[in-house]
Amino acid sequence: xxxxxxxxxxxxxxxxxxxxxxxxxxxxxxxxxxxxxxxxxxxxxxxxxxxxxxxxxxxxxxxxxxxxxxxxxxxxxxxxxxxxxxxxxxxx
Numbered sequence: 001x002x003x004x005x006x007x008x009x010x011x012x013x014x015x016x017x018x019x020x021x022x023x024x025x026x027x028x029x030x031x032x033x034x035x036x037x038x039x040x041x042x043x044x045x046x047x048x049x050x051x052x053x054x055x056x057x058x059x060x061x062x063x064x065x066x067x068x069x070x071x072x073x074x075x076x077x078x079x080x081x082x083x084x085x086x087x088x089x090x091x092x
Contacts, residue, residue, distance in 0.1 A: 013039075020075040026068070028056060045069035 014035040021028055030038065034055070038047040049065035 016076060017044075017072065020072045023075055024071055043069070044072060048072070 014030050014032075018029045028051070030051070034051065038051060041047045041050060045066050048068050052059050052063070052065060052068075
């Protein structure tokens with residue numbers, strides 16, 4: 001085993017999204033039932049919009065789904081352990 005590159009078992013799918021939500025300080029996690037509905041949708045923005053509308057509508061007063069999707073996509077693309085905060089992000 002090459003020890004110069006640490007082994008990573010990066011989460012995928014719903015697990016990766018839940019990890020990104022946690023890293024960003026978003027206080028929601030998608031369970032299997034929720035993921036079963038959202039996985040059929042075309043993109044992350046649509047998934048987040050549907051989730052917020054149906055399970056956390058009060059957050060729509062604070063966050064636009066496209067903004068949250070952009071944050072989550074940036075978190076997913078960042079290297080493991082990279083620091084990231086919502087304050088550092090700007091709205092498009």
